[in-house]
Amino acid sequence: MGLNLVMLGPPGAGKGTQADAFARERGIPRISTGDMLREAVHAGTPIGLAARERMDAGLLVSDDVMIAIVDERLDRPDTRAGFVLDGFPRTVTQAEALDRMIDGRSPLMVLEIVVPTDVLVRRVRGRRVCDRCGANAKPGDASFCPSCGGPFVQRSDDSEDVVRERLRIYERDTRPLVAYYRSRPTFRALDGDRPPDVVARAIREAVAAAADAAREAGRPS
Numbered sequence: 434m435g436l437n438l439v440m441l442g443p444p445g446a447g448k449g450t451q452a453d454a455f456a457r458e459r460g461i462p463r464i465s466t467g468d469m470l471r472e473a474v475h476a477g478t479p480i481g482l483a484a485r486e487r488m489d490a491g492l493l494v495s496d497d498v499m500i501a502i503v504d505e506r507l508d509r510p511d512t513r514a515g516f517v518l519d520g521f522p523r524t525v526t527q528a529e530a531l532d533r534m535i536d537g538r539s540p541l542m543v544l545e546i547v548v549p550t551d552v553l554v555r556r557v558r559g560r561r562v563c564d565r566c567g568a569n570a571k572p573g574d575a576s577f578c579p580s581c582g583g584p585f586v587q588r589s590d591d592s593e594d595v596v597r598e599r600l601r602i603y604e605r606d607t608r609p610l611v612a613y614y615r616s617r618p619t620f621r622a623l624d625g626d627r628p629p630d631v632v633a634r635a636i637r638e639a640v641a642a643a644a645d646a647a648r649e650a651g652r653p654s
């Protein structure tokens with residue numbers, strides 16, 4: 434039975450790292466729409482160019498484009514044993530499209546990683562990168578990068594206003610999405626304001642519980 438998992442969580446919640454670790458552990462692909470869009474932008478494809486315009490304006494890429502990207506990706510054979518979707522769906526329209534895409538496969542499991550806005554803003558405020566080599570500063574690092582000696586600076590896209598705006602958009606779009614999934618036995622919300630290893634364990638437990646619930650309920654029509 435395939436393990437088809439959607440991970441929801443606000444920017445800064447550590448969702449990407451958790452999704453990546455979980456997917457590796459289970460040997461299934463992590464499908465990050467953010468990464469796919471960045472690659473498309475970098476390659477200068479028509480989708481990439483359209484996406485860049487929207488992202489530069491701080492907007493989400495349109496439903497049609499996102500659905501097309503994910504539909505194409507889920508058609509590849511490496512998703513047969515399952516997948517971890519990170520960054521999709523973002524809207525109810527996308528969620529409905531996803532249900533159609535995986536019709537006939539194992540039921541979708543949905544995990545929401547919940548972290549309060551103030552905690553996220555505080556986390557991002559402290560995030561610094563090396564101006565020379567791009568390494569991330571670890572908590573407790575001084576003003577200079579231990580590997581190359583370059584100065585640590587605040588990430589340019591991490592200014593507090595940008596972060597608050599991103600979180601506002603996330604809240605606005607995700608609330609209806611959670612409402613769409615919440616009544617399913619395969620939906621779980623978990624507290625993401627804990628150390629990463631504790632969150633990772635909670636994810637494993639939530640997936641196991643959701644899988645049990647899915648087996649009990651049988652395939653939803």
Ligand SMILES: [Zn+2]
Pocket residue numbers: 563564565566567568578579580581582583
């Ligand atoms: Zn450096």
